Amino acid sequence: MTHLALLLSRYVNGVSMRHEEVSQDMFPNYPIDSISNGVNAVTWAAPPLARLYDAHIPKWRQDNFDLRYAVHIPVEEIMDAHRDAKSALLAEIERRTGETLSPTVFTIGFARRATPYKRPDLLFSDLSALQRLVQRVGPLQVVYAGKAHPRDEGGKSLIQRVFEAANSLKETINVVYLEEYDMALGRLLCGGVDLWLNTPQKPLEASGTSGMKAAINGVPSLSILDGWWIEGHVEGVTGWSISDDPGPESRPDEEIPSLYDKLEYLILPMYYERPTEFARIMRSCVALNGSFFNAQRMVLQYVETAYRPRAANYWGDA
């Protein structure tokens, strides 16, 4: 079917630059371009952040490029809006599970389909290293969500592994797993946590979109360099990479230590000791990535490079 589709298509694109490269290697006989995915900014902005943008950037809803002007929002106001988004998430977690998470504790979010290549258990690769890290640099809590396909046994056993890890960590790290992950819960999560964690096995993440939803809310990512993050990542500006190896295949022996090192030496100390610096990173997520990884920009690119007849191509190549 893929060959048939490629043969009969006038234009073919991947959904990120890396997806273009990987697809071009798989199908060398067809020219493949890329148009990077984007998410609907108005849908994914949590209400407190949307109100903040309304006050400072009145036209951001009509023209998401205006999110670029988030660079001028005072960081204190970003921190206040995020605090409100975080309380809304914590209240919903309490309502659903009875668990009370702390609004002042650094909170990692991980939510996506539970399927093996997403590696939700990578954070739990070395439980004693994780416990030592928390004792040295400060408390941590983790919120998971994500359903497995009913016939995906690998996905289901991953959820069990997360529960087992949560249970053995319960004296030091509060880990909650939320059921029934859907868009409403996704919006609360992407806007309400302090860090969005993404650990796919390279090169299997064509794009990934939940980190874009987080960026629109000023939530930085800690992510493997795959899919959209290769484009969205500016180290220490929009978030952090897990391993700086740009190679095409995952190397867990480098990724696991890097994941713990970034948390221990960069992210947690900044969050607890230099909150203003952390908030500047939040702001640059909105300005650099919210203004770009949105559906308005994506649709414009489809119109200009995919849908428009070649002769009238805006970019001038006939």
Ligand SMILES: *Cc1c(COP(=O)(O)O)cnc(C)c1O
């Ligand atoms: C955004 C979203 C996804 C996709 O997340 P990825 O990071 O692209 O895997 C899946 N499920 C829900 C409910 C979402 O909101």
